[in-house]
Amino acid sequence: MGKKDSNKITKVMLNKHRIEYFVFIIFGKLLTIFGFHSIKSTSKILAFLFFHIFKIRRQIVLNNLTIAFPKLTSSEINKLAYKNYKSIATTFLEIFSYKKxxxxxxxxxxxxxxxxxxxxxxxxxxxxxxxxxxxxxxxxxxxxxxxxxxxxxxxxxxxxxxxxxxxxxxxxxxxxxxxxxxxxxxxxxxxxxxxxxxxxxxxxxxxxxxxxxxxxxxxxxxxxxxxxxxxxxxxxxxxxxxxxxxxxxxxxxxxxxxxxxxxxxxxxxxxxxxxxxxxxxxxxxxxxxxxxxxxxxxxxxxx
Known part of the structure; x- marks a missing residue:
């Protein structure tokens, strides 16, 4: 690979990183626009989206909870999993809000x-x-x-x-x-x-x-x-x-x-x-x- 090709790849990666960062910051600002005290309500919205709609790593969470708590019913496992998504959402919203x-x-x-x-x-x-x-x-x-x-x-x-x-x-x-x-x-x-x-x-x-x-x-x-x-x-x-x-x-x-x-x-x-x-x-x-x-x-x- 030549120097020009290497520089081109580096430039593409930097642009990709800039776009990712822009989305990261805008996303964070939108979610925390109403301040630290809005985190509780916003976390419920995020938990609903990521657990029920996008289902991000949902099956892994359900499987892990079933292994860890075998005496819980399927309904109880689902409720606990949803609470887990809400807790994780709260954590990341708090991090986004640290400057406040x-x-x-x-x-x-x-x-x-x-x-x-x-x-x-x-x-x-x-x-x-x-x-x-x-x-x-x-x-x-x-x-x-x-x-x-x-x-x-x-x-x-x-x-x-x-x-x-x-x-x-x-x-x-x-x-x-x-x-x-x-x-x-x-x-x-x-x-x-x-x-x-x-x-x-x-x-x-x-x-x-x-x-x-x-x-x-x-x-x-x-x-x-x-x-x-x-x-x-x-x-x-x-x-x-x-x-x-x-x-x-x-x-x-x-x-x-x-x-x-x-x-x-x-x-x-x-x-x-x-x-x-x-x-x-x-x-x-x-x-x-x-x-x-x-x-x-x-x-x-x-x-």
Whole structure:
């Protein structure tokens, strides 16, 4: 391929990304035109469209819920699935609306009663990993944690293909001294961040590869990635699992539990399996309490 052909492809991709970004921004502005307090009603409209009309990943959601909650009737599964679409729509509308919130607004929608647990572990001066999941509003959780503790969180995220959308998301994620680390960064750099006594936030509920770490999740086997567990075990830093659960009034409460991996026994591989199983068990417990708030669109039991 010649240089001219390469430049032409690059130009086409940039134009495509600009169009996608334009649609992204216009769509977001239209949906949030009436402000933060219109989110509840707008989320119902989006849930109806994506669940009943466009049926985006609907069958995966229904299948997952049927596996996780076998005692529910078909009608109950459908009602729960619709609530899940509404919760996901609420999360994304909140993200689109972030510029309408002041620093105090962001702090006030999060109860601070459990954040002292994070501060206590951070003050051990060993670095800290906060493991979260696609639960409630995980994006707001990272921002609110940094705000309440007055500490910058180093958030590990997947790099966006569209550079314009990525820049917009970066503006949201890097508010109030938070720092974004792109997924794919070298293990050495991530290791250094922790050994420098900093806080790293990681979303840990993605399905692993076919040969990944086996764990039990809602009575079924799934696969998980070994990376976070391996780094935690190597650095011996404390690890907290934190989920941001949406309450009936639209505010959030942080659910926080420690993974005390120093108690795990066996080989390195066995410790990693125990670590991942503990994380997934904590996640399952929170999902059972707030079943509509997890991202059931993951094909979590593919393997």
């Amino acid at each position: 919130l002041t620093k105090e607004d962001m702090k006030n929608i999060f109860s601070n009663k459990n954040f002292h647990i994070i501060l206590e572990k951070y003050n051990e001066n060993k670095g800290l990993i906060i493991l979260t999941a696609h639960f409630g509003n995980w994006e707001y959780g990272a921002v609110a944690t940094g705000l309440h503790l007055n500490l910058g969180i180093n958030v590990l995220v997947k790099r966006q293909k569209n550079p314009y959308v990525a820049k917009w998301l970066n503006g949201f994620r890097e508010q109030y001294d938070n720092v974004q680390i792109n997924l794919g960064v070298s293990v050495r750099e991530l290791y250094k961040t922790i050994t420098d006594k900093k806080i790293v936030g990681i979303v840990g509920d993605q399905r692993g590869k076919r040969d990944g770490i086996k764990v039990n999740f809602f009575g079924q086997t799934t696969r998980t990635f070994p990376g976070t567990a391996a780094i935690a075990i190597k650095t011996q830093c404390p690890v907290l699992v934190m989920f941001c659960a949406r309450q009936n009034d639209g505010n959030y409460e942080a659910i926080i539990e420690e993974i005390n991996h120093l108690e795990f026994q066996g080989t390195k591989e066995e410790k990693i399996q125990q670590f991942n199983q503990k994380y997934m068990s904590i996640l399952e417990k929170s999902i059972r309490k707030y079943p509509e708030q997890w991202f059931w669109m993951h094909n979590i039991w593919k393997y």
